[in-house]
Amino acid sequence: MSGLYLHIPFCKQACSYCDFYFVTRHKRKDEFVEQLINEIESHRNSRFTQEPVQTIYFGGGTPSLLSPAQVGRILETIADVFSLDLKEVTLEMNPDDVNAEYLRGLRSAGITRASMGVQSFDEELLKFMHRAHNSTEARSCMEALAETGFDSYTVDLIYGNPGQTSEMLQKDLDILSSYDPPHVSAYTLTIEPKTRLGKQLELGRLLPAEDEVVAAQFSQVEEALLRTGINRYEVSNFAKPGAEAVHNSAYWSHENYLGLGPGAHSFWWEEDGTSARRWSNKPDLSDYLNNKTEFKKYDEDLLDLRTLAEERIMLGLRTVAGIDFKTLLEKYSWKPNEKTETYLHNLQKNGKARVEDGGIRLTGEGLKISDAIILDLITLNE
Ligand code: SF4
Known part of the structure; x- marks a missing residue:
């Protein structure tokens, strides 16, 4: 899809x-x-x-x-x-x-x-x-x-x-x-x-x-x-x-999408599922209209699994459903290290997160400071 x-x-x-x-x-x-x-x-x-x-x-x-x-x-x-x-x-x-x-x-x-x-x-x-x-x-x-x-x-x-x-x-x-x-x-x-x-x-x-x-x-x-x-x-x-x-x-769960029109972004997994590409069309209407033959990719990045895992954590933790460790492991080969586990445990103790059913989700209080929590999680697991 x-x-x-x-x-x-x-x-x-x-x-x-x-x-x-x-x-x-x-x-x-x-x-x-x-x-x-x-x-x-x-x-x-x-x-x-x-x-x-x-x-x-x-x-x-x-x-x-x-x-x-x-x-x-x-x-x-x-x-x-x-x-x-x-x-x-x-x-x-x-x-x-x-x-x-x-x-x-x-x-x-x-x-x-x-x-x-x-x-x-x-x-x-x-x-x-x-x-x-x-x-x-x-x-x-x-x-x-x-x-x-x-x-x-x-x-x-x-x-x-x-x-x-x-x-x-x-x-x-x-x-x-x-x-x-x-x-x-x-x-x-x-x-x-x-x-x-x-x-x-x-x-x-x-x-x-x-x-x-x-x-x-x-x-x-x-x-x-x-x-x-x-x-x-x-x-x-x-x-x-x-x-x-x-x-x-679908953006938050890294589904493929294709962007059309000047400045539109696209995201597409490579066939083997070990990396994905993100690119955009040039944000320039004249360039877009003058181009009669081919639509070139602009600003293309090849994203490895680690970068994708970090993105998925970032996007997932902003949702009430949170993230699920099984998906992170199976799709992105990411698992929490010891420091991360301690950090998650403390978040739970402070009422900022719930770690349950094989995943983590932020509480209302946690969502208020989700950006800081996400940054901590990503740096701790480096
Ligand atoms: S300038 Fe245009 S794109 Fe930007 S917020 Fe206003 S209506 Fe939307």
Whole structure:
């Protein structure tokens, strides 16, 4: 089983925190769709088409800048080139692009899951994030989802913003809960160096939220969503039972996936299972469009089992299910040494982890400091 990721690199404007690859000029959008179709075609009869595709994910950028007809053509080409055993076809969308008619069009084109980039319902926070939508549009896209019966969807929320109080966050959570979403992705704001916020931070014009405030909001999000029957299943992801994202879960368990479009990443195991390759397409729209014959791999890495084991530990420990030592041993030849075992034992004693059923999973307290625990685990087992 494998997944496909399609990167749609167009955005209306640059959000202040964003360091993804995108362009704000849309002149070449139609040309891009043709080239994406060419890229899909270029994989016909390749080794990437040998496994049935389980998930398709339109990410970006802003995939909702595509029309339903364009999405439909892309999906038809995929169905023609790859063998499919689809469980989920997701498209990321922004509230200002969406109305009931558009959503109906996407459903007819084959999209089964919407990923709505709401981020907040607060007018001032949306302005701070430099989002293209306002608070009214954040609410109306939720109504459009309900109206069109899009029952599989997720909503993105960002918390830990400078100046965001627990009351402001609670208001966002209350509004969100009133729509009873099946899945929520809630991220702490991270300030990356090359973004608008990164520059403001560098110039001393921005004071990030304090760690204690962010930690309190981490728990506040979990508690509020739990009251509506949505459980945390990964550090940033929450779902009602059975509504967990299939595509993202496949990333965490190192399933093969192929990325298409400028800047898209791919991951594929070598046939003997002793290493895997990760590469990306060049994050450059002009280069992508001008390339008429072949789609070259860019930034390719061959990952050995040790690196892969560390990644798997890192990704697995961010999930509530945790990691299982049998998989680590059988698939990655990794087993805990004495120092690691003592460390795990202490984590358990301190209520940060549970070591049981041949695996380890972090408790709510452990998940709060998962990055530090993961780093310790990896360095101790060197
Ligand atoms: S819409 Fe998404 S990809 Fe585009 S700038 Fe904003 S956060 Fe980044």
